[in-house]
Amino acid sequence: MSLTRSTPGARAGTTLAQRLRGPQNRNLWFWVFVGPFLAGLLVFVYVPIGWSVYLSLFESYNTVTPTRFVGLSNYTDMLTDAAFRSSLGTFVVFAAAIVPITFVLSLATALLVARTRVMQTFFRSVFFLPVACSYVVAALIWRMGIFTGTGSGLANALLGRLGIDSVPWLSLTDPPWYWLVLVTVRLWLQIGFFMILFLAGIQRISPTLYEAAAIDGAVGWKVFRYITFPQLRTTSTAVLLLLLINAFQAFDEFFNVLSNFGTYPPYARPPLVYLYYTALGQGQDFGHGGAGAVILTLIIGIAALVQGRLVGFGGRD
Amino acid sequence: MAIVRDRRGSALADGVRYGALTLGSIAFLIPFYLLARSAFMSEQDLIGTSFHLLPPNWQLSNLTGLFTNPEIPMARSLVNSAVIAVTQTVGVLVISGLAGYGLARIPYRWSNAVFYLITATLLIPAAVTFVPSFVLVSSLGWISDLRGLIVPGLFQALATFLFRQFFLNFPKEIEEAAFLDGLGYWGTFWRVVVPNSYGFGAAIATITFIGSWNAFLWPLVIGRDQSSWTVQIALSTFLTAQSTEVSQLFMGALVAILPLLLMFIFLQRWIVEGVERTGISGE
Numbered sequence: 001m002s003l004t005r006s007t008p009g010a011r012a013g014t015t016l017a018q019r020l021r022g023p024q025n026r027n028l029w030f031w032v033f034v035g036p037f038l039a040g041l042l043v044f045v046y047v048p049i050g051w052s053v054y055l056s057l058f059e060s061y062n063t064v065t066p067t068r069f070v071g072l073s074n075y076t077d078m079l080t081d082a083a084f085r086s087s088l089g090t091f092v093v094f095a096a097a098i099v100p101i102t103f104v105l106s107l108a109t110a111l112l113v114a115r116t117r118v119m120q121t122f123f124r125s126v127f128f129l130p131v132a133c134s135y136v137v138a139a140l141i142w143r144m145g146i147f148t149g150t151g152s153g154l155a156n157a158l159l160g161r162l163g164i165d166s167v168p169w170l171s172l173t174d175p176p177w178y179w180l181v182l183v184t185v186r187l188w189l190q191i192g193f194f195m196i197l198f199l200a201g202i203q204r205i206s207p208t209l210y211e212a213a214a215i216d217g218a219v220g221w222k223v224f225r226y227i228t229f230p231q232l233r234t235t236s237t238a239v240l241l242l243l244l245i246n247a248f249q250a251f252d253e254f255f256n257v258l259s260n261f262g263t264y265p266p267y268a269r270p271p272l273v274y275l276y277y278t279a280l281g282q283g284q285d286f287g288h289g290g291a292g293a294v295i296l297t298l299i300i301g302i303a304a305l306v307q308g309r310l311v312g313f314g315g316r317d
Numbered sequence: 318m319a320i321v322r323d324r325r326g327s328a329l330a331d332g333v334r335y336g337a338l339t340l341g342s343i344a345f346l347i348p349f350y351l352l353a354r355s356a357f358m359s360e361q362d363l364i365g366t367s368f369h370l371l372p373p374n375w376q377l378s379n380l381t382g383l384f385t386n387p388e389i390p391m392a393r394s395l396v397n398s399a400v401i402a403v404t405q406t407v408g409v410l411v412i413s414g415l416a417g418y419g420l421a422r423i424p425y426r427w428s429n430a431v432f433y434l435i436t437a438t439l440l441i442p443a444a445v446t447f448v449p450s451f452v453l454v455s456s457l458g459w460i461s462d463l464r465g466l467i468v469p470g471l472f473q474a475l476a477t478f479l480f481r482q483f484f485l486n487f488p489k490e491i492e493e494a495a496f497l498d499g500l501g502y503w504g505t506f507w508r509v510v511v512p513n514s515y516g517f518g519a520a521i522a523t524i525t526f527i528g529s530w531n532a533f534l535w536p537l538v539i540g541r542d543q544s545s546w547t548v549q550i551a552l553s554t555f556l557t558a559q560s561t562e563v564s565q566l567f568m569g570a571l572v573a574i575l576p577l578l579l580m581f582i583f584l585q586r587w588i589v590e591g592v593e594r595t596g597i598s599g600e
Binding site: 022026027029030032033034036037038040041043044045046047048049051052055064109112113115116122123125126127128129130131132133134135136137138139140141142143144145146150151152153154156157160188192193194196197200220238239242245248249251252255256259260261262272275276279280286289290292293296297300301304305 | 330334335337338341342345346347348349351352355363364365366367368369412413415416418419420423424425426428431434435438440441442443444445446447448449450451452453455456468469471472474477501502503506527530531533534537538549552553556557558559563566567570573574577578580581585588589592593596
C-alpha cells in the first residue's frame with residue numbers, strides 16, 4: 001500500500017538531512033502532526049510531575065522554588081499524618097457507597113429503558129439530562145433546595161408531612177446525614193452517563209442469544225443471569241474502573257456542599273480536598289503538597305495498572 | 318430493541334416497567350424543577366420555614382438583579398467560561414486530531430514509543446496532579462490569567478487516543494486515492510479525512526465543551542481574581558460564602574446550565590456517542 005511504501009535505496013548515498021526527514025519526508029510529517037500535542041503533553045503533564053517529585057524532597061512554603069533539602073521526610077510526614085490517612089478512609093467509605101449503588105441503579109435503568117418500546121427516547125433523555133449539570137449547580141440545588149436545614153427544603157417538607165421534625169442535614173456529624181447528601185447528588189449526576197454505557201453494551205448483544213433462550217423457555221431473571229449479565233462483562237468492568245477512579249478524584253461536590261466562608265469541616269475530607277487545603281490553603285506548603293500528589297498518583301496509577309492487567313486493557317494496540 | 322418479548326404476563330411486566338421508569342423520571346426531574354422554581358422566587362419565600370411548590374410571588378427581577386449585582390461578576394464570568402470552552406474545544410479537535418492521525422497513519426520508527434508516552438498519562442487523571450500543574454502554571458505567571466485556564470487543557474491524551482483509534486478504522490482506500498493524486502499527508506488530512514470525520518469530531522467536541530464548561534477544580538486553583546472567574550467559580554464562591562441572595566444564585570445557576578441544556582436538546586446524538594466513546598475507550 002502506498003502509505004507505507006518505502007523508497008528503495010533510502011539508506012545508501014543520502015545526506016543526513018534527507019535521512020532525518022525519512023522517505024517521502026515521513027519523519028518530518030510525523031512531527032508536524034504529532035509534535036504540537038507531544039510538546040504540550042511533556043510541558044503540562046510530564047514536567048509538572050517531575051517537578052513535583054523534586055519539590056517533594058524539599059521544604060518549600062509559599063514558594064515554588066525549593067528552600068531546604070529534607071529527603072523523604074515530607075513523605076513520612078504525609079503517611080503518618082492522621083488527617084491524610086483519614087482522607088484515604090473518607091475515600092474508602094465514599095467509594096464503598098457510591099460504586100455499588102451507581103453500578104446497580106445505572107444497570108437497572110439501562111435494562112428498563114432498553115425494553116421499552118413507547119417513549120424510549122424520552123426516558124433515556126430524562127435520565128441522561130443531569131450529565132449536562134455541573135457539580136456546582138447540583139450542589140446548590142441539593143444544599144439550598146432539597147437538604148436545607150429548615151422547612152423550606154424539599155426533604156424536610158416531605159418529613160414534615162409524615163410528622164417528623166426538620167433534620168439539619170449538613171450541620172450534624174452524628175448521625176452523619178451529610179453522606180446522604182453527598183451520595184445522592186453524585187448518583188443523580190452520574191447514573192445517566194453509566195446508563196448510556198450499559199445501553200450501548202446491551203445493544204451489542206446478539207439477538208440470536210435471546211431467541212435461543214426464548215426457545216429454551218428462559219424468561220425474566222434467568223435471561224438476565226445467563227445471557228445479558230455475562231455478555232456485559234467488558235462493559236461492567238470498565239464501568240467499575242471508571243466509578244472507582246471518579247470516586248478517588250471526588251472534590252467538587254464535597255467542596256461545594258460542605259465548605260462555608262472559606263473553611264471546610266474537619267470531617268469528610270476526601271484526598272483531593274485534603275491536598276487542596278495543604279498545598280493551596282494558608283500555608284501554601286508545596287513540599288508536602290508535592291509528596292501528597294506523588295502518593296495519590298502512585299495509588300491511582302498502580303490501581304489502574306492492576307485493574308488493566310486483570311481486565312486485559314492497556315496492552316491492546 | 319433486539320430483545321425478544323416474553324408473552325406470559327407481559328402486560329403486568331410492562332406496567333411495572335413503565336411505573337418504575339415514570340417514578341424514576343419524576344425523581345430525576347425534581348432537581349431541575351427546584352432550580353427553575355427557586356430562580357423565580359423572592360428571597361423571603363425561599364429562605365423561609367415552609368416549602369412552596371410554586372413561587373408565591375413570581376420574582377422576574379431576579380434576572381436583572383443577577384446581572385446588576387455588584388457582588389457577582391456574572392456577565393464577565395459567563396464570557397470567560399464561553400471563551401475557555403470554545404478555545405479548548407477547537408484546540409483539542411485540532412491538536413488531538415492531528416496527533417491521532419499522525420500516530421495512526423504515518424509510519425515512523427519512534428511512533429510506538431510516542432504512543433506509549435501518551436497512553437501512560439491516561440492512567441493518571443489530571444485532577445490528581447493539580448498541585449504540580451499549579452506549580453508549573455504559577456511559575457509561568459499564568460495565575461488569574463485565561464492562558465493558565467485554557468492552555469493546560471489543550472493537551473488531552475484521551476482525545477488523541479480516541480482519534481488514533483478512529484483513524485485506524487478509517488477506510489484506507491479513500492486516503493490512498495488522495496495520496497496518489499499528490500495531496501501528501503497534510504492535504505489528505507485536511508481535504509479528505511477531516512470532511513469525512515465530522516460525526517466523530519462532533520462527538521469529541523460536545524464532550525470536550527461540556528467538560529470545559531462544567532470544570533471546577535482547575536478554575537478554582539488558577540482563577541484567583543474575580544476577573545478570571547468562570548461561571549462555576551462565581552456560583553461556588555457565593556454558594557459557599559452565602560453572601561448574596563440565594564434566589565439570585567439559583568437564577569445564576571439556571572443561566573449557567575442553559576447553554577448545555579440547549580446542547581442536550583439539539584446535539585444529544587453526538588453527546589451520547591461521545592459518552593460511549595470516552596466511557597469505554599478499550600474497545
